[in-house]
Amino acid sequence: MTNPKNNSYKNGLLCRLNPDDLALLQPHLEPCALNLRMNLEQAASEITTxxxxxxxxxxxxARTLGREAEVALIGxxxxxGAALVMGADYAAHECFVQLPGNAFRIGAEPFKAALSNSPTLRLxxxxxxxxxxxxxxxxxxxNARANLEERLARWLLMCDDRVHGGRVxxxxxxxxxxxGSRRPGVTVGLQVLEGRGFIYSRRGEVRIRDRSGLLASANGTYGQPEADYVRLLGDIRSSPDLT
Structure with a gap:
């Protein structure tokens, strides 16, 4: 459940902080722009921000043996900086901006100090x-068991959860x-979903037209992590301006 006193934030975690925990972080939070391909974490490097x-x-x-694939989305x-919550100080994988936006950033040291001073924040x-x-x-x-069409539909649904107006x-x-696929296969997958009327695709942009159709195409690959977010933290789309 969100804290009504934190409704100036769109971030789902900052919205949910109790007043004391927010007070520990707030003096150190700095607004910043997230530019395309901006590096947020570097694999095997210390997390400073x-x-x-x-x-x-x-x-x-994640990257290995010259290959790479996305393993998680963050919106x-x-x-x-999840590793800092776990007591580590370095990132396991690279994290960079896929879709531009905005964020509040905080240095690792004041963040770790806040964690040390508040068990409720860490929890x-x-x-x-x-x-x-x-x-x-x-x-x-x-990625190991689903076909490309199912993976593509799931990925578009996950993006739709995190963007305004269904535009990716x-x-x-x-x-x-x-x-983690080849471009020709992705192009064919988009054409299939567009032919069914679920999306509109053009160069550099995909628009969601029929979310229920994408859910059917995802064939069960989408939904369980999102349900766990709700169970652990509350509605994934309960942030201000996104409901």
Whole structure:
């Protein structure tokens, strides 16, 4: 449930903080723009700054043996720097801006000091980390077992949860990276979904036209992590201006 005193924030975690916990973070929160491809975390590097996203989307990308794929999405419902909540000080994967937006950033040191001074702050953020772990594990399962059309539909639904107006600005090349697939396959997948009237696709942009149709195309690959977010933290779309 959101805290009505925090309704100046769009970020789902900042909205849910109790007044004492928000007071620990607020003096150190700095608004910033999230530019396309801006690096938010670097794999195997110390986390010096974390971001509470207000809008836009961050992609967590794993790389090995010259290959890469998206393993998690972060939007207004969450934050970067989850490792800090767990007591680590470095990022396991790269995180960069997939869709531009805005965020509040905070240095790692004042953030860790706030965690040390408030068990309730850590508990709330641990719930978010649990959700992020669930999302990542389901992404691994779905990337291994689902076909491209199902994965594409799921990814578009996840983006739709985090953007205004059902409009996703992304190239086919970038989308192929996100899905760990080849560009021609992604192009065919988009054409199939568009032919069914579920989306409208043009160069650099996808618009959601029929969310229920996408849900059917996702064939059960979408929904469980989102249900766990609701169970752990509340409605994923309960942030101001997004309901």
């Amino acid at each position: 974390m971001y509470f996203l207000e809008d836009g989307i961050g992609s967590v990308v 207004f419902e969450g934050m970067t 709330l953020l641990l719930r978010y980390v649990q959700y992020l772990n669930i999302q990542t594990s389901y992404t691994a399962l779905i 600005v992304i190239t086919h090349e970038f989308l192929a990276l996100m899905l």
